[in-house]
Amino acid sequence: MITQNLHTHTLFSDGKSTPEEVIKSAIDSKLQSLGFSDHAPVPFQNSFSIAEGELSNYIAKIEQLKSEFADQIEILLSLEVDHIPALMDDFFIQNPELKLDYTIGSVHLVGAHDPANLWFIDGPKREIYDDGLQQFFGGDIRQAAKAFYHQTNRMLEQQTPDIIGHLDKIKMHNQNRFFREDESWYQALVRETLQLIKEKDVVAELNTRGKYKGRSESLFPSDWILKEMKALKIPVIVSSDAHQAHEVVLLFDEAIEALKMAGYRSIWKFRNKQWEENPLF
Numbered sequence: 001m002i003t004q005n006l007h008t009h010t011l012f013s014d015g016k017s018t019p020e021e022v023i024k025s026a027i028d029s030k031l032q033s034l035g036f037s038d039h040a041p042v043p044f045q046n047s048f049s050i051a052e053g054e055l056s057n058y059i060a061k062i063e064q065l066k067s068e069f070a071d072q073i074e075i076l077l078s079l080e081v082d083h084i085p086a087l088m089d090d091f092f093i094q095n096p097e098l099k100l101d102y103t104i105g106s107v108h109l110v111g112a113h114d115p116a117n118l119w120f121i122d123g124p125k126r127e128i129y130d131d132g133l134q135q136f137f138g139g140d141i142r143q144a145a146k147a148f149y150h151q152t153n154r155m156l157e158q159q160t161p162d163i164i165g166h167l168d169k170i171k172m173h174n175q176n177r178f179f180r181e182d183e184s185w186y187q188a189l190v191r192e193t194l195q196l197i198k199e200k201d202v203v204a205e206l207n208t209r210g211k212y213k214g215r216s217e218s219l220f221p222s223d224w225i226l227k228e229m230k231a232l233k234i235p236v237i238v239s240s241d242a243h244q245a246h247e248v249v250l251l252f253d254e255a256i257e258a259l260k261m262a263g264y265r266s267i268w269k270f271r272n273k274q275w276e277e278n279p280l281f
Contacts, residue, residue: 005035006163022245103161107155156196166241167197235267256280
């Protein structure tokens with residue numbers, strides 16, 4: 001049974017619910033703990049991250065809710081931090097005073113240095129993915145996927161977050177149009193990243209959002225990647241990446257079945273500032 005969700009968003013970033021609404025949903029869903037992980041501020045105008053000057057308000061709010069709901073559910077403070085070379089390199093170094101309970105590292109924007117030259121691989125609009133693939137990579141999906149995974153690898157090597165978010169997000173808007181996941185060049189890129197996840201002792205999430213939003217035919221990561229992760233003994237958690245209160249535990253039952261099929265018999269839980277292993281059944 002899954003009793004924790006560490007990946008959620010609120011109105012502080014691109015979520016649609018207040019923290020209180022998310023907490024109520026989590027309590028109703030019988031979760032024992034809930035982590036808030038709104039998108040960390042980025043140094044350019046955008047519509048998805050915590051606004052400049054609002055980070056301290058976000059932290060203060062979550063800290064307040066920790067006390068307010070302490071007798072009902074454990075609340076944890078986090079940020080989902082985008083790794084963008086030359087733009088977000090020093091985020092963790094410059095922000096030790098944030099005192100986050102844990103960190104999630106993700107890649108949503110592929111590129112470096114200049115905000116005008118970032119390929120946005122996320123969001124509801126597939127045409128943005130397609131246009132960016134053409135604009136920044138001349139339509140060469142191999143180079144684009146290579147850039148995504150190498151940027152992910154750079155994050156793992158230089159930032160080493162506690163959790164890696166949706167590690168194969170590059171597939172979401174692809175939907176087998178530009179590449180297939182059984183192609184050897186693609187699988188080689190994924191395996192290189194998995195080796196780094198193992199080497200750096202990072203926890204990987206099984207993220208259900210792409211599937212319940214109808215943007216991906218499979219969870220993040222795909223079943224074949226879960227099997228590779230199990231072979232490498234990479235610890236895993238289940239997250240819904242909720243952006244609305246009602247999404248807090250969506251497809252958790254399906255995620256459990258996917259983990260069992262991959263050979264997992266336990267998942268990890270963050271508690272008392274450390275990871276502990278919990279049986280799936």
